[in-house]
Amino acid sequence: MNLRRLKYFVKIVDVGSLTQASEVLHVAQPALSQQIATLEGEFKQQLLLRTQKGVEPTEAGKALYRHAQLILRQFEQAQADVLNAGRALSGQVSVGLAPGTAALTLALPLLQTVHGRYPQIVLHINENLGTMLCDVVREGRMDMAVLYGGGRAMQGLCFDQLLTESLCVVAPSGMLGTDEGVMLESLRDVDLLLPRATNELRRRVDQAFAALHIVPRVVAEMESSDTLAAAVASGVAATILPCSVARGVAASASADLRRIASPAIEMPLALCCSDHLPLSEPAQAVKAILLELASKRMVNLAPVGEARSESAQDVGRPRP
Incomplete structure (x- = not known):
């Protein structure tokens, strides 16, 4: 198997058409079909089904698609880390923030700190439901996410308690x-x-x-x-x-x-990462900043206005 075939396969699944994929990839359609046939021969499985509307992955194809995305992303991270070794950190880092949570109060401090320390890192901040964020982090489509929870073990994920x-x-x-x-x-x-x-x-x-x-x-x-x-x-x-x-x-x-x-x-606020996919060097730097913001109480989670009470000091305290 080679990475080029995986890239071709992922693009075909993404666009749902051999013809469109051929145009995007600038590869003749017969040659593209031959690459897919070789891939199917290597796995001894049919990976794509031809339909009136185009092509769609089989169950085996869906499994390969998930793994291919991870493999290609890890290879891209390896390339970036090797090329940038010894240089200022640069690259893209994706961070999910669950809406309706204190995670959103982290967005601006995170953006300011990352921009100040690592101006060549580009942050992709995504707001989505906590369950969906867990799925995309587990699958390697997002580097990390800040959400409520983390008290229960979840397959494929690890959690750092923030607040x-x-x-x-x-x-x-x-x-x-x-x-x-x-x-x-x-x-x-x-x-x-x-x-x-x-x-x-x-x-x-x-x-x-x-x-x-x-x-x-x-x-x-x-x-x-x-x-x-x-x-x-x-x-x-x-x-x-x-x-x-x-x-x-x-x-x-x-x-x-x-x-x-x-x-x-x-409600515990936690930082969620994959427990089996390594973070790129820029992503590790962003994770360190998130942990730092929580430990230094740089996020304003002060007691609520009229609801101040003796227990108010507990709001927003970092976990030991």
Whole structure:
């Protein structure tokens, strides 16, 4: 097997057509077909199916496509590391940030620090759901991601804990009373807006309610901060969020913000990387900066405005 055939194969799958791939690669279609036939002979498997619309990978082809992407990316990283040995770090580094989390508060400090120290590194910052970020990091299509979770072992991934946050309630004005803290049990009959069940935040909230033998009254599932703010402002329901995110939603909705005092629920923010794919030298430098930002508390996760209490100092503290 050679890398050129793998590149041809990946491009054909990407565009879904031998004709289009031939044009993009500047390779005659008969020669391209011969390269694929040789590849199929090496694996003793049919890799592509011809259809009326073009070509699509077989199950064996899908497996090879995933591995080929990783192999080609690792080779590109090796080339870059060798060519740049002894020079200033340069190259592209992709970082995923889960929306609706404190990860987004890392974006600007990360960008500023990387640009200041390694101006030749180009950051690709992607916002997406935590479960999707885990998948693309595991598959090698993204270098690392910052998201809530990391407490459970996940195949193909490793986690570095960055920070931990308390959860707060954001509710229409007057719904929560005047106490600085909220007992979770007092939310028994409150309509709530929460993320979908697969979300790490939702999982921890559901566990806390279950420990009290309470089924939360979830009237809608949503994860967009803007939509949550609009819904709370309209008086539809309350929501539960990490304090760093809750502050922005409460400000947008002109809503009340209270920390959940008992039982305290914490959300760990973690840096997720592949446990089997090595990071390039630029990616290692970016990872070190992310860990540094967390350890020095350079991200502003100070206590929420009106919800200051004796436990407020715990918000945004680094994990030991």
